[in-house]
Amino acid sequence: MKALPQSGALPDATRTLQPAWVRIAHWLNALAVVLMILSGWRIYDASPVFPGFTIPTGLTLGGWLGGALQWHFAAMWLLFFNALFYLAMNLVTGRIRSKFFPLSPRAVLHDLREALKGHLSHADPSRYNAVQKFAYLFVMFDIAVLIVSGLAIWKSVQFPVLRELMGGYDNARVVHFCAMALLAGFIVIHLTMVALVPRSLLTMIRGR
Template sequence: MKATLTPARDSVPLNAPAQLPVHPLWLRITHWLNALAALVMMFSGWRIYDASPVFRNIVIPPSFTLGGWLGGALQWHFAAMWLLVFNGVVYLALNVASGRFVARFFPLSPRAVLRDLMAAFRGKLSHADLREYNAVQKLAYLVVMVDLVVLVLSGLAIWKSVQFPLLRDLMGGYDNARVVHFCAMAVMAAFVTVHVAMVALVPRSLLTMLRGR
């Protein structure tokens, strides 16, 4: 009897997808650059905030700020802003173009978020497959992406208030833009705190973001 040829696709090992990196190189590079820019902006922003507090009863300890003085903090802040904007655009563009944005963050529903949140509180939320985000992770990452956009826009409304009058008015005026900027910064600080805590609980997630696997 004549031998039957096996199609080439059948010769691919069943575990081939597992050999692919959890996070591609471009994602890891843009992730760490975004993290660097966001942290520099946050710490230098606190020094700028202390020079003219939005809320008089909230003052950031100098030891938690960057820049040493107002002028130095402004230089750090603007340098990090340009890095965040350009790198953020690359990050979003590659996520959308590669299809990763939809694949990783959707579908998402309030019911799924509540289910995974309750599982997390009970210590039963699985992190066995780091390729899959749970609903709480999806929501957190989407929120921080939107938050970073709000940070940049409100920052522009403060920095170039005369040049961007429409943006300033959308923020409710200069003073309200400062409040929006401060609140967006607080959201980012909360995200960073929770994110670091989760990495401490699941150290493998840090390794995959460093080496891809």
């Protein structure tokens, strides 16, 4: 006879691991980030931050500078309001504390070594390991830097404090580009991890 789950517990197949608001925010964020990166590459090519380095046109979005700017600004508002919603919900529900903390450098290094050896367990998909916690907190911070540096570039005169915080307009462009590069790197690693543990994708789609 199959043992019944303990009182109050749900079988793994029916237990909700990712609430609906997390999944919605995740996919909206993914859409906004992809649109912003592709259109941002076209904007970059119009005035390269690093002379001699450009992005292949086939990887960009917008077709021309004006079109790329329209895509970029549209995706910018989606990213901004979605990030506010995600952060607010994490704070209100207490998820940011329960999911991402406690966290220590020692735990991150330990789990990173285990992951590189292929020994890191994924037995409980409802809990993040230290590497995941660090990666998700990092990408939240990185998106915040993207938003702030983007404002310093877009509204340089209206937000002089942000501009000076970035070290001036030209440095703001460098910060914005580097933050974008780090985000693109995170996406590559994230997709690699999803390919290695495909059930994580199903969890983000179905919640279970």
